[in-house]
Amino acid sequence: QKEVEQDPGPLSVPEGAIVSLNCTYSNSAFQYFMWYRQYSRKGPELLMYTYSSGNKEDGRFTAQVDKSSKYISLFIRDSQPSDSATYLCAMIGAAGNKLTFGGGTRVLVKP
Amino acid sequence: NAGVTQTPKFQVLKTGQSMTLQCAQDMNHNSMYWYRQDPGMGLRLIYYSASEGTTDKGEVPNGYNVSRLNKREFSLRLESAAPSQTSVYFCASSPYRTSGNTDTQYFGPGTRLTVL
Numbered sequence: 001q002k003e004v005e006q007d008p009g010p011l012s013v014p015e016g017a018i019v020s021l022n023c024t025y026s027n028s029a030f031q032y033f034m035w036y037r038q039y040s041r042k043g044p045e046l047l048m049y050t051y052s053s054g055n056k057e058d059g060r061f062t063a064q065v066d067k068s069s070k071y072i073s074l075f076i077r078d079s080q081p082s083d084s085a086t087y088l089c090a091m092i093g094a095a096g097n098k099l100t101f102g103g104g105t106r107v108l109v110k111p
Numbered sequence: 112n113a114g115v116t117q118t119p120k121f122q123v124l125k126t127g128q129s130m131t132l133q134c135a136q137d138m139n140h141n142s143m144y145w146y147r148q149d150p151g152m153g154l155r156l157i158y159y160s161a162s163e164g165t166t167d168k169g170e171v172p173n174g175y176n177v178s179r180l181n182k183r184e185f186s187l188r189l190e191s192a193a194p195s196q197t198s199v200y201f202c203a204s205s206p207y208r209t210s211g212n213t214d215t216q217y218f219g220p221g222t223r224l225t226v227l
Contacts, residue, residue, distance in 0.1 A: 008151055034215075043115070043201055043218030044154070088153060098169065099216060103153040 003027050006089055006102030015111050019076035023089035023102045026070065030091040030100070033065050035074045038086045038104065047087070048074070079109045113137055115219035117202050123225045124192045132187040132222050134202030142205045143185035144169075144216065145177060147198040154201065160185055192226045199223050 006023045013019055021035075032051055036044035050056045053067045064073040072091075076083055089102040118133045136143065141162045146154040146169075156169030160179040174196060176188045185204075189196060203216040 004153075006153070041221075043203075043220050045218065046215055049215065090154075098156060098159065099154075101153040101155075103151055 001026065002103075003100050004089060004091060004102040007105055008103055010106040010108050012108045012110060013079055015079060015081060015109055017079050017109075019074075019079045019083065019107055019109070021074040021076075021087050021089075021105050021107070023072050024070055025072075025091060025100075027091075027093075027100070028067075028070070029093040032092045033063070033072050034090045034092075034099070035061075035063060036088040036090060036101075038088060040085075044088055076107075081109050081111050083107060084109045115202055115204055115217055117200075117219040117222050119222060120220070121223045123227065124189075125227050126193060128192050128226075129188070129190050130192065131189075132200055132202075132224075133184070134186065134219060135184045136202075136204040136217070137183065138204060138206070138217065139182070140204035140206050140217075141182075143179065144203040144205075145175075145185070145187045146201045146203065147171065147196075148201060148221075149198050157187065157200075192224075194226045197224060197226045 004025045034049040035047045037047045038044040048063045050063045050065050053065050056063045060077045062075040086104040086106045088104040090099040115136045144159040145157040148154050155171050158177040160166045163182045178186045200222045202219040205216045
């Protein structure tokens with residue numbers, strides 16, 4: 001069983017819809033949680049990061065962490081075709097320097 | 112400021128051939144990483160270098176070697192390529208400190224390697 005599980009999708013939504021992505025994990029030592037966006041044939045780019053449980057909002061993006069359930073989410077409001085990409089969750093322990101990634105969810109936003 | 116650069120962008124090898132993937136960063140970051148990305152497997156860490164002069168194995172190090180040439184450059188070498196090493200390889204860097212700060216990693220554009 002992988003340490004971080006993520007539904008591969010694809011997740012297809014109409015433009016303007018809310019995109020809901022999530023990851024589950026098994027290692028309770030993870031403290032920092034990140035979401036990366038990866039466009040086709042490009043490297044991943046950091047989208048958001050959160051520390052421990054709670055919510056964080058940045059424009060149309062909201063990241064949620066529920067450490068008690070070992071579950072993190074990313075919501076994209078008012079989705080645009082330019083949001084079509086693969087979204088990877090990643091996490092790391094308090095003093096570590098090695099990220100553990102989920103497998104990524106492919107998102108398609110149709111005009 | 113180019114960020115993280117990788118060469119080559121594409122490469123085709125025959126089984127048994129060797130090659131070196133190059134990576135450089137101009138952000139004065141301490142740590143550098145090599146990942147491979149395969150369909151459905153996400154990013155898996157091959158090797159990393161927490162600081163200049165040190166290297167450590169990641170999750171999938173077999174068949175690879177690395178060199179941290181200086182603070183800017185971190186190369187990945189395949190001594191005898193195998194078809195199982197067909198993948199997309201990403202280099203990343205981060206300003207990692209041992210105080211436990213969030214490790215924000217910045218990725219290069221990737222090298223697509225095919226081993227026949």
